[in-house]
Amino acid sequence: MSIFTSSGLSARRLTSLGHRLGIVAITLLGLLTLTFLIGRVMPLDPVLSIVGADADQSTYDQVYHQLGLDRPMYVQYFYYLRDLMHGDLGRALLSGNSVAADIARVFPATIELATIAILFGTCVGVPLGVFAATHRGRWGDQVVRVISLCGYSVPVFWFGMMGLIIFYAWLNWAGGAGRIDLAYDGLVESRTGMLLIDSALAGEWDVFWSAVKHITLPACILGLHSMAYIARMTRSFMLAQLSQEYIITARVKGLSEREVIWRHAFLNILVQLLTIVALAYGGLLEGAVLIETVFAWPGFGSYLVSSLLLGDMNAVMGCVLLIGIIFVSLNLIADALYQVFDPRTR
Amino acid sequence: MMTQETMNTAPLLEVQDLHVRFQSGGSLVDAVRGVSFDLGREKLAIVGESGSGKTTVLRCLAGQYNHWHGRLAINGEKLGRKLDKARCRKVQMVFQDPYGSLHSRHTVETALAEPLRIHGIGNISQRIDSILTKVGLPTSFRYRYPHQLSGGQRQRVAIARALILEPRILLLDEPTSALDVSVQAEILNLLADLRQKEGLTYLLVTHDLGVVAHLCDRVAVMQQGRIVDLLDCSSIVGAVPEHPYTRMLVEASRHYSREMVDAAQAA
C-alpha cells in the first residue's frame, strides 16, 4: 500500500472520528437536556427532602433559595452546562457532596460487581452457546435453551434471596450482604475503590478472600441474565457460521471438530460477540438496583435510584451523563474492535 | 502412480446405491435416492436441476455427512462414515463460492499452511510457493486476505488449498458458476492443465453443459436425487439425448456453451 493511499485513509478516518465525536456530543447534550427537563417537572421536591416535612416556611424558602431553585429554569440550565464545561458535575442537592466524588465512591463497587458478573456471564454463556449450536436440535440444545430461558425470566430479587438463604444462611459458602465482612471494613486503604484490587495490592489476603466470598454470589446472580443473552447470541452467531462453506473447507482439510469450531467458526464471531458482551457490560454498569438492595451493595444503581426518589436532580444528571458516556464509549470501542480485528476494514 | 492405478482392478471411486435423507423442521427430504456410479481415470460431471442432490453426493464423498446409506469406496477400500485424515489426503473439494469457502480472517498463507500442519507435512513455505505458482498466482499473494483478491484469484487459492494435500480425486462443486465468463474460462483451463500435470481425477458438479464439454468425458444427469441419464460428452455435442430432461438441458446450453468454449480456446 502506497504512502499516498494510507495517508488518505487516515485523513478520512480522522474526519469520520470528528464526525462521530460530534454525534456523541449532541447525543449527550440531548440526554442531559431531557433529564434536566424531566427533573424539573417531576413532582419531587428536593427542598423538602433536605428540610424534612415539619420545617417551617422560612427555612424552606431559605434552602430553596440556597439551591438556586428560585432562578428561572433556563438560567439554572445555563449554569449547569457552564459548570459542566469546566468538568464540574455540581453538588448533590441533598448532601452537598460533590456529585463527581459521590460517583467516584459508588461506582467502583458497581464496576467490580459488573465485571465479575460479565466474566461469569461470558465464561459460562459462550461455551453454552457454542455447545447448543454444535448440538443443534438435540437434547443439549434444549437444555441450553431451558437454561437461558431461566436466566432471562428469573426474578432477580427472588433469586438473590434464595441464593442468600442457600449459600449464605444454610451452606455458609458465601458471605452475607455487603462487600466485605464488617470486621475487615476499613482495613485496606482505598486506592481504586475496588476491594478485590485494593486488598490484593495491599497483600491483605484475608480481606481479599472475604471480598471474594461476598462478591461471588451477587455477581453470579447478576450475571445470569447476561449469561442467557450471551448464550443465545453465541448460538445464533455460531449457527450462521457453521453453515458456511469455509467450515466445510476446514473439515475437508482434516481439522478436528474442536479446531473447526474454535479456530475457524468461533474466530469469526469473536468481534460480534465482543460487541454483545460490551453492551451487556454497559447494561450492568448502570447498576442493578434489586441485587444491590438484596445484597446491601453500595453501588451506582441504588445511588441513582435513591437520588431520584429524593428529587436530587444534580446527582441524577451526573449519573445519566456517566451512563451516556459509558454507552457511547462502549460503542466506540466495539467499532474500534471491528476495525482492528476484521481484515476487511483495514 | 500410474502403474499402481492400472494394476488395481477396482475403480478409483465407487458409489453404490447412495441414499441420503435430511430432516428439516419435521419433514423428511430424500435428497439422494440410490445413486450409483464408478469413476476411473476419466472425468465425470454431474449435472442437474437445482436441489437435485448434486452437492449432497459430493459432500458425502468429502465426508461431510455421516447419515448416508449405501457404499462408497476408493480403490476398493470402503469408506467409513467418519472423515479421517487419510481420506482428506485422497479426496479434496472445491466449492462454488470461493469467497464463502475461504476464512475471511485467514491470509492465503494461513489457509494453505493449515492442512499441511494438520497432516504433519513439512516444508510448508516451499510448498506454498510451489502451489501458488502452479495455480498461476504470484507467491507474494500469500500475505493477502480473501477480500484483497479478485474472484478468479480467490478460486485459484481455493484450488491451491485443495491441491496442497496432493489428493487423487478432486470434487468440484460448481467451481466457476460464481465467476465472470472470461474468468470462468481461465479457471477451466487451469483445471484442465492441472489434471494433465498432476494426474487428477475430477468429479465435477455443474449446471452448465458447456463446462462439461470442455472438461469432462462423461456426464451423469441427476433429477430428484437419482441419476436419470449417463452419457458420453461427445454425444452431447452432436446427437439429441434420449432423456427429456437431458435434452432440455442440452438445448438450453447450446448457444451459451459455444461462446464459452470459444472464449476458453482463445484464452
Added chain:
Amino acid sequence: MKKLPFLLAACALSVSLIGTIQAKTPADQLIVGMSMNNLLSLDPAGATGNDVLEINANLYDSLVELDPNDTHTVLPGLAESWTITPDNKSITFKIRKGVKFHSGNVLTAEDAAWSLQRVLKLNLALASGWKSYGFTAQNVDKQIRAVDPQTLVIDLPEPADPKLIIYTLGTSVSSVILDSKKVMQHQKDGDMGRAWLTTNEAGSGPFALNDWRQKDVLLMSRFDGYWRGAPKLRRVVLRHMTESQTLRLMLERGDIDVANGMSVPDVEAMKKNQNVRVESVKRGTVYYVAVSVKDPKFADKRVRLAIRNLIDYDGINKTVMPNYGVLHQRPIQSGLPATLPNPGYKLDVPAARKLLAEAGFPNGFKTTIRVLSDPPFINIATNLQATLALGGIDASVIPGTGNQVYGAMRDRQFEIIVGRGGGGAEPHPHSSLRALVYNPDNSNEAKLTNFQGWRTSFISPEINSLIEKAVLEQDAKKQIAMYQDIQKLYDEQVGAIQPISQMVDTVVLQKDLRNFKSHPASTTRWRDVFKQR
C-alpha cells in the same frame, strides 16, 4: 465434555474451602443493620429523621438526657444541674468541668451557647422547634448566653413552660454541643461549618466518627477520653441494609447485632428465634387520618364525624399495626399524665351513613387518599378505602413518596391523607398539640407549614387559646386539667386529624447484647452496651 464433572467437583471444593471461614460479630464491636436512605447529613442544625438522632446521641453529648425508662425524668448530661427562676422565664445550667471534645479541646458553656445559637442562625430544618419558642436568629445571642465557662443561661423570649425547653434540650438533635473551635476551623464562606459538619463531627460523645460512606457504612470508634469513662465497645458499625429479609438472614447467622426497620412478617418470625430479642419502644408520633377542612365537604363537622365513624380502629390495629403502632385515638401522645383514655371510637357504618345523609351526602361522594407507598401507611389507606366505601364514600388511593405526600399537605392540596406526625419527642402534651392541632393563623399567606393543624385548615379559637394558656400554667394539676379539656374539645369539635395508633419502633437484637435500651426519643445510647459471651 468428560471434564465437566471434574470441573464441577473442583468448583465445589474450592467454594467449600472458602466457606470454612466462619463469621460472628466481634465481641467488642456493635454491628447495626439499618436503612440509611434518609441519612443525608450529620449536621445537628440541619439533620432530619430519627437515624441521625441515634447517631448524634453517641457522637455528641447534650446538656440533659431523658431517662429511657421514664422520659419524664430528666437526667444530667453535660449540665450537672440546672435551676429555673420562679417566674419561669430563665433557666441556668451548671456545665460540668473537665469534659473534653474528641479534639482535646475543653468543653465550656461558650461551646454550648454557640451550638444552640448556630441552630437559629443557620435557620435549617431543626430551627423550627426553637423558633416556636420565640427564639430568632436576631435575639438568640441575647437569650442564650454563657455567663462564665461553667454557666449557661437560657432566657425564654416568650412565656412558656420551661420544662418543655428542657425536654427539647434532652431530645432534639439540635441540642447537642459542638466543639466551636474545631467547627470554626472548617468554616467556609461564613457557613458556621455547615458543609464540613454534614459528614464530620465535632463532639464529646462516647464514640468518635471514623468514616461515613453514604448509603454504605458508618464507622465509629470508642473515645477513650470520654468523661463518663470509655465505653465498653471498641467500635460501632452501621451498615446500610434496606432489605428486611437480608437483615433477618444476617441476624440469624450472627453477622449483625442489631436490626432496625425489619418488616412485620420478619419481626414475627424472629420472635420465635431463641438467639434474638425483639424490643419495641413507643415513640411520640401517631399514625393518623387527616382531612382538609379547606375542602367544603370536610368543612362540615358531620362529615368529619362520619369519617371518624368509618375508620376500623380495631381492624387496623390488629391486622396492620403490630410492631408499627398501638391503638391510640387522642391528639396527645399516650402515656402522659394528661392523656385521657381512648374515647373508644369504633367503626359504625349506620351512624356514619346517617351523618352523611344529614350533611347532604346520602349517596356519599368521591374523594382521594394520599399516602406513602410504604407499609404500614399504604395498608392503613387500603383498609380505610374499604370502610369508607361502606359509607358510600368512593376514595381513590394516591400513593407517593414522603416528599410527595407531605409536600401536598404543606401546600394544602389534598382531601384525605394517611400520615404520621405529632411533633417532637418531648414528653409534654404541648409538643403533640403544637404539631397536630395548634393553628394560630389559618390564612393561606401565613404558610405555617410546620404546623399540621394549619395544613389541614382546621382552626378552633377556643382550642388555640387553651393551648396557649395551658403551656404557661405553673400548677401541674391545673395544667393537666386544661390539657384534658383540650382533648374533650377536640373530640367534640371533631378535629381534622384523627389519630389511629401511637407509633412503635421495633428493633431486633442478639440475645448476648447487654444494656441496649431503645430510647423512646430515638436517642438510644450505646456507651454502656457490651456483649455477654
